[in-house]
Amino acid sequence: MNKDIKNLVADIKSRFELVGEDYPKDDQAALDFNSRDIHSVLAYVKSQGFRQLSILSCVDWIKDNQFQLVYIVFNWETGIRLQVRTRIDRSNPKFTTVTSIYPGAKYYERDVHEFFGVEFEGNPDSYKQLFLENWDDMPPLRKDFDSKAYSDRKYPVREYAADFSKAGDKK
Amino acid sequence: MDFILSVPAIVVGLFAAAVLAYLLTKANKILGALITVLGSGAALAAMLMLKGDINSVQSLGALGFKLTDYGWFFSVLMLLIFFSVSFFNLYWMKKIIHPAAYNFLYLVALAGTVGAFTAKDFIGLFIFWETIVWASMFIIPFGKSRNASVVYYAFSAFGSLSMLFGILYLYSKTGSFDIQYVLEQASMNTTYALVAFITIGIAGLVKIGVFPFHLWLPKAHGNAPDTFSPILSGGLVKAGGFAAFLAVIVMPSYKVFASNALFLGRELAMPVPNYILVFLGAVSIVVGTLMAIKSEDFKKLIAYSSVANGGYIIIGIAIADSLSVGGAFMHMFAHALASAAAFLSAAAVVHRTGTTKMSELGGLIHRMPLTYLVYLIAIISMAGIPPMSGFISKWMLFQSMIGKGMVFTAAAAFFGSIGSFLYVFRPLSAVFLGQLSPKHESVKEAPFLMQVPMIGLSLLTLLFGVFPNIVLRFISDILKTAGLDGLTLNGLVISGTNGQLNPSLVSLIFGIGFFIALIIFIIHPKSRKVDLMDTYTASEFIYTPELLHYSYAFYAPFERLYENAPSTEKWYAALIKKIEEAGQLVSYTFFNNKPRIIVFWMVCAVIALLWGGSL
């Protein structure tokens, strides 16, 4: 863990309530916050040189009934990658947009909305389709989405006269 | 009878028709426009009937008229262009601010051209010349821009004053205004000849729009009313060719200045003054071509192409051997027809769509196929491709240039000739081909009376491309009376210094080739008709035709190569700025409200009055 990260984390700790922390790599830090703090944290780190929002990701913690939003921001001066994470309720996934801080988040939010169904209030574009053209089912990257069933229902399967896998077993 | 069918009668008749048109337009616009059609048509018919009267002399009061053969040639050409264009006037009455004045000036300009080409005296020439300038100067602001008219007049005034100076100078030396006599006398004396050559030459260069006087052309042609642009480009510009012909050939400059030939030895003898003209012509070919390639506006593009073609004409006249001058005459003829047709098709497009910006148009071939064909034939002629008449003139000019071994001039001419493929193709592709914009979905073909002159001009272009000897025989006679050798014409064959051309044969073989291609096309399986938007887009879905239409900055990679080149336009702008500054300085020092300055000037005036005689 290098010095820049130490200073940064100490700085952030002094200002915000940190829920959890993790250091996956030498130049990376993953910090968990309460969801109400996210906007102020992002605004703060942006002022500290993290000008690039590399990606907005989402993790489906189905057992905890939670979605985890991961904002990965990057500092071009120090080369530090910072993950700003928070958890939101899965049954009613709603969050407020960060497009006012990082305008580029517009497309990432659309992405997350499309694949996980998280709604971002204040970003009207996030309801439009982005990757999946004419998607007609529940968001496909949720853990409770059954890809096989969907595939079987939607795309005809080839029927074979003999079951080759079992035929092989007999011999 | 003698007077009724004579040149003065035509001129007077046209003036009378102009007044009549003015009065009738006040009552009924269409009727007034009809007068322009009838007037120019009758004048054309009369002029054609006068072919037998060439070299007859008539006078109208103080003004003498002499119908020379070249004067007849130019007059018929002008009348033909005016007559063709006048059909368009019928449709433009609603669009022009002052229709009555327009019709009046239209016929006055025509009368001026006929008068100028048939004047016996220099004074008559000058009066009619100014008539053309003034009439067209008042017509141009009926279009888009008043500024264009100012630029036009500034350049024209320069040319006219130069000519006036020459006329008066020669009068003071020879004591006569008679064109033929004065020029004969001038050719006896190198100094007089040089003055005549420069002054009248400049008038011609300005009118034909040769570098560095080319700036008014795109401005005036691009902004004039759509019906007047073909007149300017096809017709009035060629008056410059007339003046240049007077200065170079009628006064045989190539003989007068023969002693100071530039390159001695072999057949390269070329007098310096003539070579300067050739050089200016070459520069204007290059400049006109480059600027035309760059233009985004349909009409401006054709205007710049007129600059380039003016360069060919000047080169042809200045080389001054029979083939080159014949080529220049043929080029004037071919280019007048072609550029008038091109401008008329532009006018038809404007009539239907209301814009000349090429990036806003596209795909009009599916709505205006006839206009497209007219434009196609016009550009084939302008680019000098057989079987149209433009090919003949370019062939003759090239023969002459190569025969003289003029490497640099020929390089410029080759560049202009290949470059013309670029700029003539631009509107073809951007306006007529490509994707049809949805806002032009309901555009219709040009109305019937507009089609008539367009088709007529196209057929003439084709006719004189296949059988150019009809014109070339007459041109040959002109050359003979001007003291040059005639052209070598043999049946359908034209002979140059180093080769022969049989345009009819070329056309026939082209026809055969096309026929074979047609047969190949017909015997093979029929194609499936698909929509214009069903094109290869790397299998991506695109719905907006405008996005699939490649028209803006068409030759961008080529334009980038010369975008930083020195520009005459900027040079003139700087000149204007300098003059303005000088004027401000003058007005600051002399014309202001400070009492002491006024007192100073009053004192000066009093002194001048008191001692004026002795000062």
Place this chain on the structure above:
Amino acid sequence: MITGILTGFGILLFAFVWQTSLDGINRKIVGRFQKRIGPKWYQQFRDIFKALSKTGVTHGWVFDFGVMMALGGIMATVMFLPVVGYSAFPGMDNFFIFVYLLAVGMLGMAMSSVGSGNPLAGIGVMRALTQMVGYEVPFMIVILGIIFGHNTSSLSELAAIQQASGIMTWNLVKMPIGTVVAYISLLGMLGKKPFETFIAPAEIASGPMVEYGGKQLGMLMIMHEFATFIEVTLFVTLFLGGATTLFGFIAKYFVVYILASLISNALARFKIDQVIKFYYKVPITLAIVQALMVVFLGWGV
């Protein structure tokens, strides 16, 4: 007249058969150079007839009309060519006819392809025309020198003059600089690799050809064969002394064309502005030097 036209048909047939076979042989040779077996020598015939037999699409009348104009113009040009002493119209085989009649074909093709409404075709045509401004001017200046020097622009006469005393009177020997320039221009005319910008299959999807399939494509392929024949024959006639025997003609033609093709396979593609910059720096200077040498010093006449 009739015999002339029949001779023209003969030349047309010869041009098609010979150039199309040579194209196949060329593909074979290129294959061998790349350590491949390569296609059969008559592969090009197969391709052309296959294309003709397919059912393509049409985008309106100008799409078809332009193709016919292109093929017709090019065929007319071929019929004027003097080949091995046979000339359909003796005395009328003026150099400028070839330059400008060729342009009819090019205009037809450009018109037709842009008429398809595909922007890639427009870009391809733009590049083709721009490239034409590049290669045509140096070429014409060299030709100016030749015509001025020999005082004739008739191809058959030019060939006859060069055949006067063997290889020493060829323009290749007498005007070596001009020959080099003309060969570089020839590469541009043929659209061989450093100057292949307007086709550029990986970049603009073969440019003007993008929308053609079926018989239109077949006709344009025939047109391309004819155009190649005209360009190479012009070079052979103007610089290599033409030919008096069929074998001589075929041999010269073979060398010129295969060399161009081998150069093409060894080089990469220029960008279009590089093409123009190149032509207006080196070849045009050399061409003017050559022309001045001919005109003022009388060298190479």
Place this chain on the structure above:
Amino acid sequence: MDNTVEKQENIRKGWDGISRFFRANSIWMLMYCTGCCAIELPQAMTSRYDMERLGMGPMATPRQADVLLITGYLSLKTLRRIIYAYEQMSTPKYLVAFGPCTLNGGIYYDSHAVINRLDQYLPIDVYIAGCMPKPEAVMNGFNDLIGMIKRKEANGWKKYEQNKDWYRKNQIQALGELRIKDEFHE
């Protein structure tokens, strides 16, 4: 009367035979490199296996091409574009599918984004097996295609035209609608 009809029929048949001869040995490919199988094409094309000796070569646009190569799995988005490209091709046209993904979905059999059977949506003339098929297999597949063209068996395009409704129904079922129009496709 019958005689002339018969004659015309014979001429048509003869012409058909000639054109099939040309077609069989001049196949231009449109490579829609959708998946991993595309990596095997360079070997098949270059010196080792030299596809050009069969008269095959790459082409830039669907209009010019005779055969469309589907090299591997097809996501829904790709399928949409493939159908568009296929319908733009000039007839007669052929379709060669590579690998198991086009056959039954391959390793993507349970993916929500990848189709299972390509022959439900487009008519396929030749399948080439192998994940990925070796260049030998690719060449063999092309040889098969040439044989089929010669024997008049490569009639996928006719089948497509005749059963267009059925294909269209399947396409709509998988894709919702064939063409997509949103802010990225104006």
